[in-house]
Amino acid sequence: MGESVPSVRPFDPDALREKYRAEREKRLRAEGSAQYRQVTHELAHYVDDPYLPRVEREPVRDEVEVAVIGGGFGGLLVAGRLRAAGVQSLRVVEQGGDFGGTWYWNRYPGAACDTEAYIYLPLLEEVGYIPTEKYVKGPEIYEHARRIARHFDLYREALLQTRVTDVSYSDVEQRWTIETDRGDRFQARFVVMTAGSMVKPKLPGVPGIENFKGHSFHTTRWDYDYTGGDSTGGMTGLADKRVGIIGTGATGIQAIPHLGASAGRLFVFQRTPSAVNVRNNRPTDPEWAASLQPGWQRERMENFSTYVAGGDAETDLVNDGWTAIYRLRALSGGVLDELADFQKMEEIRARVESIVEDPVVADALKPWYRALCKRPTFHDEYLDTFNRPNVTLVDSDGRGVERITENAVVVNGVEYEVDCLIFASGFAVAAPFASRLGYDVCGRDGLALSEKFKTGLSTLHGMQTNGFPNFFIVAMNQVGISSNQTHVLDAQSRHIAGVIAETRRRGAATVEATVAAEQEWVETVYQASRANAAFLESCTPGYYNNEGQPNVERFRRNGAYSPGIVAFDHLIEAWRADGKWEGLAFDSVTADAVEAVE
Ligand code: NAP
Numbered sequence: 001m002g003e004s005v006p007s008v009r010p011f012d013p014d015a016l017r018e019k020y021r022a023e024r025e026k027r028l029r030a031e032g033s034a035q036y037r038q039v040t041h042e043l044a045h046y047v048d049d050p051y052l053p054r055v056e057r058e059p060v061r062d063e064v065e066v067a068v069i070g071g072g073f074g075g076l077l078v079a080g081r082l083r084a085a086g087v088q089s090l091r092v093v094e095q096g097g098d099f100g101g102t103w104y105w106n107r108y109p110g111a112a113c114d115t116e117a118y119i120y121l122p123l124l125e126e127v128g129y130i131p132t133e134k135y136v137k138g139p140e141i142y143e144h145a146r147r148i149a150r151h152f153d154l155y156r157e158a159l160l161q162t163r164v165t166d167v168s169y170s171d172v173e174q175r176w177t178i179e180t181d182r183g184d185r186f187q188a189r190f191v192v193m194t195a196g197s198m199v200k201p202k203l204p205g206v207p208g209i210e211n212f213k214g215h216s217f218h219t220t221r222w223d224y225d226y227t228g229g230d231s232t233g234g235m236t237g238l239a240d241k242r243v244g245i246i247g248t249g250a251t252g253i254q255a256i257p258h259l260g261a262s263a264g265r266l267f268v269f270q271r272t273p274s275a276v277n278v279r280n281n282r283p284t285d286p287e288w289a290a291s292l293q294p295g296w297q298r299e300r301m302e303n304f305s306t307y308v309a310g311g312d313a314e315t316d317l318v319n320d321g322w323t324a325i326y327r328l329r330a331l332s333g334g335v336l337d338e339l340a341d342f343q344k345m346e347e348i349r350a351r352v353e354s355i356v357e358d359p360v361v362a363d364a365l366k367p368w369y370r371a372l373c374k375r376p377t378f379h380d381e382y383l384d385t386f387n388r389p390n391v392t393l394v395d396s397d398g399r400g401v402e403r404i405t406e407n408a409v410v411v412n413g414v415e416y417e418v419d420c421l422i423f424a425s426g427f428a429v430a431a432p433f434a435s436r437l438g439y440d441v442c443g444r445d446g447l448a449l450s451e452k453f454k455t456g457l458s459t460l461h462g463m464q465t466n467g468f469p470n471f472f473i474v475a476m477n478q479v480g481i482s483s484n485q486t487h488v489l490d491a492q493s494r495h496i497a498g499v500i501a502e503t504r505r506r507g508a509a510t511v512e513a514t515v516a517a518e519q520e521w522v523e524t525v526y527q528a529s530r531a532n533a534a535f536l537e538s539c540t541p542g543y544y545n546n547e548g549q550p551n552v553e554r555f556r557r558n559g560a561y562s563p564g565i566v567a568f569d570h571l572i573e574a575w576r577a578d579g580k581w582e583g584l585a586f587d588s589v590t591a592d593a594v595e596a597v598e
Contacts, residue, residue, distance in 0.1 A: 008346040016342050023368040024540045024548070026398030027272060032541075032549040033430065035205035039218070042210045043203060046218050046423075050225070051107065052097035054161060059183035064157065065089035066500065067178050067186070069164050069437075070194030071154075072101015073486050074474040076145060077122055077493035078192050080152040084126075085501050091157040091188070092149075093164055093180065099154070100145035102198050103138055105220040108251065108424075109233050109258035111138030114279075114378045115484050116318050119301045122486045127151045130289045134320075135281045135378075138231050159184060167191060168442035169469065174509050176470070190500055193433075193441065195475040200428040200436045204246055208404040216421040219251050226420070227262070235262035242417060243267070244409050246401055247424030248274055253377045255424060260385035267392050267416050269409055271400040272374070272540060275348045275367045277321040279380040301490070302566050305482035309564030321378045322483055325371055341370045355383040364395035373539035392416075429543045433475070443468035456557045460513035460521045460583050461572055463492060464499070469510035469587070472496045478525045480568025481560040491569040498576045499584070508586035517583025528563055529556035 029035050039046045066087055068075045071094030079092050096104035103111075113120050117131035121144050124130065129147060132140060149155055159180065166179040175187040201218045203209060217223045224230060228237030235258065243263040245252060248270045259266050303317045308326045316323050328340040336344065349366040356362035365383065367374075386393055396402075396411045403410040408417045434440040434450040441449040447467045452458065459465045462479035463472050474492050481488050503511040533552040541548030561568050575582065 028548045032547040037203040063187040064091045066190040067188035068092045068192045071099040074194035074489045076148045077489050081493045081497035083152040093159045095163045099149040100142045103142040108219040108222045108255045110254035164439045190470045192472045197429045198427040202428045204425045206401045213406045218423045233258040238263040241419040243420045244418035245422040252424035253382045257381040257385045260391045269394045273365045273367045274377045277378045279378045301487045305565045369540040374542045460518045464513040466515045469512040480565040482565040510587040530562040531555045
């Protein structure tokens with residue numbers, strides 16, 4: 001569906017600066033990130049799995065060579081690459097009832113990936129699959145995760161519906177012990193902890209949330225038994241219902257058009273409008289697919305990530321809304337040039353006006369902040385949903401929902417009665433590993449990872465840390481990143497598989513980062529950081545800037561390696577290729593370990 005860019009009226013930069021400041025002020029809250037409610041205690045049922053019944057099984061007590069914790073794309077990539085490198089004894093432990101991670105849980109109507117499928121879906125060449133559209137829907141992505149698991153024979157030893165509760169190292173045995181909520185207690189030589197950032201749903205900090213007596217759920221646990229329909233919509237169960245949804249981020253934007261089409265009445269409770277860019281999806285051209293040459297996917301991923309890191313590439317292969325935003329980005333400072341940014345956001349606001357018929361509603365849907373303060377969104381039906389007679393935008397003018405009662409949501413003193421309340425309120429993105437993942441990791445001499453990282457992360461290449469032999473982290477900290485997250489995971493999986501392969505090749509018992517190497521890497525990350533304090537502080541609150549309270553020192557240390565994933569990938573690839581494995585200590589089997597094994 002093509003759409004021309006609405007023309008932009010002349011604007012006054014001073015007036016816009018002042019408007020952005022005033023809108024930000026309205027949204028600042030002293031509690032910052034602490035405003036959100038954790039999904040525990042009386043709210044714990046919000047994370048029950050509605051998709052698959054629990055299957056009982058006997059606890060596992062054995063040993064594997066590699067344990068991978070997490071069966072999302074991070075775990076699938078690492079496990080797939082290890083299998084391809086000949087590791088036979090390999091176990092993935094996954095909380096969900098199947099592989100897929102975020103795509104197992106996020107089955108809400110309209111769920112789709114707004115990063116181009118040809119670069120987002122990993123291992124396309126390896127498994128021989130071409131996505132059906134430029135931006136594919138959730139079920140196709142979930143099925144691709146399962147395809148990877150089948151291709152690399154990962155179901156064989158996997159423990160699904162299983163939550164890890166403890167991971168600890170024995171120096172004597174040179175083994176890790178993994179415990180789970182199913183009573184499993186097994187050992188592994190190597191452990192890979194994948195730490196997705198969108199794994200822990202959170203609820204808005206609204207008084208009375210626990211008192212709501214109607215039907216309610218978080219978007220990561222969509223209750224199709226209640227709504228009817230599926231991720232393509234058709235939710236007939238909502239035809240006679242008053243439905244409320246709290247949250248208009250990337251998730252809300254995708255779900256709301258389907259709710260608008262199905263619900264008797266829909267109330268969209270808005271705190272901050274998203275910037276909604278044009279989508280322009282289209283089916284895959286079979287001729288193009290047939291013309292692809294080996295190596296095409298990595299080339300395309302690198303081309304995209306080069307753009308989003310502010311670099312220059314001759315052709316823009318993906319050529320979409322993401323690259324259009326980043327193309328405007330100034331090459332220094334890591335943010336858009338202010339005037340280009342104003343222009344871009346004026347286009348977004350003009351698009352709202354050109355689609356939404358009621359001028360008051362259109363005004364309330366206009367975002368007033370710089371383009372990269374919040375995650376950009378892309379949709380061609382979202383704004384039009386507000387032209388439906390059954391849909392009401394309840395704008396809280398930045399204050400958020402005031403209160404929830406037994407049967408209603410209160411905004412600006414007005415009660416909106418609802419039968420069903422849906423939380424599209426996001427995830428505890430920045431929570432420390434142990435709190436986000438629900439387990440801690442105990443390394444040599446009983447040192448806990450949470451303790452070691454308390455004052456700041458300390459890793460070599462974001463993936464290894466001293467005191468934790470044969471242990472690898474897959475997360476978005478101290479690594480080069482990209483808005484295409486699977487590009488980062490792909491680079492990490494090649495690296496981890498490479499280090500494990502080298503350890504096996506040497507016949508070494510353990511591999512561990514040295515203290516000196518990790519200090520050097522932390523310094524490299526810190527010095528390369530383009531954290532722009534002024535920009536982050538001027539942004540409207542959100543998870544990008546710790547809800548308006550950015551800690552720039554922490555951000556520089558724990559955040560990304562600023563040159564981006566392409567530079568990072570090339571750096572670690574060269575590091576592996578020179579054969580020195582600088583910064584790693586390989587240890588041979590100790591006498592104690594031999595005895596323990598005997
Ligand atoms: P989110 O971006 O964190 O959005 C949470 C929403 O809840 C925001 O609109 C927030 O308003 C609102 N909210 C929170 N507290 C509230 C309150 N007290 N009253 C009213 N509203 C309140 O979460 P998300 O939409 O689930 O997206 C999370 C991330 O998942 C995305 O940023 C993206 O990385 C990923 N995602 C990706 C895709 C994709 O296509 N690839 C799709 C969906 C999600 P404020 O803005 O005012 O805080």
